[in-house]
Amino acid sequence: MSWEFRKLGPGENVAVEAQRDPFAAPKWAPPVWHMPEGLVLLVNLVRTAVRTVVFLVRNIVPVSIAAGLGWLGIRFGWTVPLVVLALVAVSLIVWAVADRPSFVRHLARPARARWRLVMVYRRDWQPVLVTAGLTKTHKGREYLPSLVRVRCGPTSDRVLVKMLKGQAPTAWERVAVNLAHGFGATLVRVREGDRPGRIWLEFVRRDALAVPIPALPVPDAADVDLRALEIGRAEDGSPWRLRLLGTHVLIAGATGAGKGSVIWSTVRALLPLMLAGLVEVWAVDPKRMELSFGRPLFERYGRYSDDPKGGMVELLEAAAEDMNARAEQFAGVTRSFTPTHEHPFRVVIVDELAFLTAYCPERDLRKRAESALAVLTSQGRSVGYCVIGAQQDARKEVNNLRNLFPDRIALRLDEDEQVDMVLGDGARDRGALADQISSVPEIGAGVGFVRLETVPDPVRVRAAYVCDDDIRDMVYRGLPELGTGAAA
Numbered sequence: 298m299s300w301e302f303r304k305l306g307p308g309e310n311v312a313v314e315a316q317r318d319p320f321a322a323p324k325w326a327p328p329v330w331h332m333p334e335g336l337v338l339l340v341n342l343v344r345t346a347v348r349t350v351v352f353l354v355r356n357i358v359p360v361s362i363a364a365g366l367g368w369l370g371i372r373f374g375w376t377v378p379l380v381v382l383a384l385v386a387v388s389l390i391v392w393a394v395a396d397r398p399s400f401v402r403h404l405a406r407p408a409r410a411r412w413r414l415v416m417v418y419r420r421d422w423q424p425v426l427v428t429a430g431l432t433k434t435h436k437g438r439e440y441l442p443s444l445v446r447v448r449c450g451p452t453s454d455r456v457l458v459k460m461l462k463g464q465a466p467t468a469w470e471r472v473a474v475n476l477a478h479g480f481g482a483t484l485v486r487v488r489e490g491d492r493p494g495r496i497w498l499e500f501v502r503r504d505a506l507a508v509p510i511p512a513l514p515v516p517d518a519a520d521v522d523l524r525a526l527e528i529g530r531a532e533d534g535s536p537w538r539l540r541l542l543g544t545h546v547l548i549a550g551a552t553g554a555g556k557g558s559v560i561w562s563t564v565r566a567l568l569p570l571m572l573a574g575l576v577e578v579w580a581v582d583p584k585r586m587e588l589s590f591g592r593p594l595f596e597r598y599g600r601y602s603d604d605p606k607g608g609m610v611e612l613l614e615a616a617a618e619d620m621n622a623r624a625e626q627f628a629g630v631t632r633s634f635t636p637t638h639e640h641p642f643r644v645v646i647v648d649e650l651a652f653l654t655a656y657c658p659e660r661d662l663r664k665r666a667e668s669a670l671a672v673l674t675s676q677g678r679s680v681g682y683c684v685i686g687a688q689q690d691a692r693k694e695v696n697n698l699r700n701l702f703p704d705r706i707a708l709r710l711d712e713d714e715q716v717d718m719v720l721g722d723g724a725r726d727r728g729a730l731a732d733q734i735s736s737v738p739e740i741g742a743g744v745g746f747v748r749l750e751t752v753p754d755p756v757r758v759r760a761a762y763v764c765d766d767d768i769r770d771m772v773y774r775g776l777p778e779l780g781t782g783a784a785a
């Protein structure tokens with residue numbers, strides 16, 4: 298019988314019985330190859346040798362240790378490796394007790410990363426990626442993105458991935474949920490890699506910010522840096538530092554999102570410089586809720602207004618006027634601002650921007666407030682003015698001054714499209730899921746996303762919670778003559 302090969306699909310060849318009769322039904326059969334036994338043996342030997350070498354190279358450290366201990370056992374008896382192991386264990390315990398941070402950084406974390414690479418990521422890599430649709434099959438061959446490196450942090454793992462040629466990070470962002478479930482993480486974020494074609498996948502194992510952070514201690518005046526006020530914690534455990542000097546800050550968050558804790562943590566961090574006369578806080582409080590608690594403090598070390606009939610607008614106009622006077626005085630003399638008693642750094646806090654710019658019933662007041670805010674935000678940065686504006690609604694029609702705030706904080710938001718409105722285009726795709734922050738105050742209040750100057754991707758943060766007693770204590774520090782119950 299004679300056979301010929303036919304191609305049925307990409308990468309497939311089957312043997313077909315050659316037919317002389319053109320009208321006969323075709324008979325299909327798979328090809329049968331008769332391999333010489335020697336060749337089969339040789340191929341399997343080479344394959345085993347390659348796999349062994351790859352295994353040895355990949356696991357060079359544990360293999361060398363096991364080999365060394367084995368050699369000691371054979372050469373000097375098995376007590377010797379046991380004693381060596383005991384000595385190593387004791388040294389590690391001493392190291393861990395004496396210098397825990399260096400032990401964690403140099404040994405515990407790399408060891409954990411290795412463990413998770415082998416036991417979690419490498420083991421499930423192929424099935425999860427195939428199911429998530431991140432592999433490609435061409436001519437019967439499967440192409441799989443490569444797992445380059447794993448790093449472990451206290452609450453998340455970072456996995457460096459070499460994507461397939463022609464693949465884009467957006468393909469991974471689209472299946473982030475599949476990856477999270479596939480590898481047992483609560484959340485996955487896709488970050489820029491160290492070079493084109495590579496990405497970091499950030500697998501969040503547990504929410505490091507799920508527990509409220511108590512108010513941070515009031516710092517010493519010498520430690521207060523207006524470029525980096527510590528007001529909470531970032532997801533990786535590092536301090537969340539907010540810049541005020543040379544910028545303006547917009548805090549957007551739905552009702553109950555915790556805007557108050559960002560504002561009060563900032564005031565707390567500024568307190569020593571307020572008491573020293575180098576910083577003034579001017580508070581505009583249309584809601585008469587959040588800031589009224591610290592009214593005596595603002596009145597002594599700045600200004601305060603909650604007057605809807607024009608007092609708040611006058612405060613903003615006074616700030617804008619003083620700012621113009623400063624700008625005239627500084628013109629041609631200095632370009633960088635350093636606070637002095639004569640020219641303190643002024644922080645203008647507006648608790649609900651939209652009340653002044655959109656909801657205020659009097660059109661004239663709205664226009665005046667908007668123009669004072671526009672003057673302050675567009676020119677105040679270099680002469681020691683910073684506006685901190687809070688707002689519940691991020692929509693453009695509610696606040697068209699948004700673009701004048703270079704630094705923005707997105708706390709819990711009601712709709713997903715508001716995230717990009719606050720943090721800029723693409724922020725949500727890059728992991729700023731501000732619309733998914735829990736509305737349970739203990740879990741989600743004060744939690745938000747920010748964009749830092751040094752990192753292109755949004756960073757998840759939580760502001761420390763300054764409770765009523767903490768505010769009372771702050772007022773007492775500033776006005777001891779009022780006594781501890783003054784602010785209540």
Ligand SMILES: Nc1ncnc2c1ncn2[C@@H]1O[C@H](COP(=O)(O)OP(=O)(O)OP(=O)(O)O)[C@@H](O)[C@H]1O
Binds near residue numbers: 556557558587
């Ligand atoms: N950082 C925080 N950590 C824990 N709980 C917080 C935090 N911030 C606020 N809370 C809790 O959430 C509640 C609401 O917070 P807050 O009043 O600051 O929200 P808000 O965004 O100012 O809301 P609104 O716009 O309605 O005034 C507070 O009463 C408090 O119990």
